[in-house]
Amino acid sequence: MNKTSIIILTYNNFLYTKECIESIRKYTDKNTYEIIVVDNNSSDETVSWFKMQKDLKVIYNKENIGFPKGVNEGIKKAQKENDILLLNNDTIVTSNWLINLKKKSLFAQWSY
Secondary structure, three states: OOEEEEEEOOOOOHHHHHHHHHHHHHHHHOOOOOEEEEEEOOOOOOOHHHHHOEEEEEEOOOOOOOHHHHHHHHHHHHHOOOEEEOOOOOOOOOHHHHHHHHHHHHHHHHOO
16 A cells, blocks of 8 residues: 555644544554645744644744645645645544545545
């Protein structure tokens, strides 16, 4: 299976973002994903927390460029062979979430 590039757009809401990323780390098999965060000029503690995280790819925008442009920036930073997953920063994932999502996606691809 391909690795997954998880694209998360942020603008403040530090606690949501932190819980989201921590849930990905806890419930996703290592070496099966990368997290790419696009920050749209957060003014809370989000940016300082990102700078302490070694496993995130972060794009720091100097202004809020909105959702569509932001996620497109994240997609461009993803490894070319990876699957792309857009995830809202207020999402908390649970056990086997990505494995199950990919199984359902494969089934949908073969159902046409």
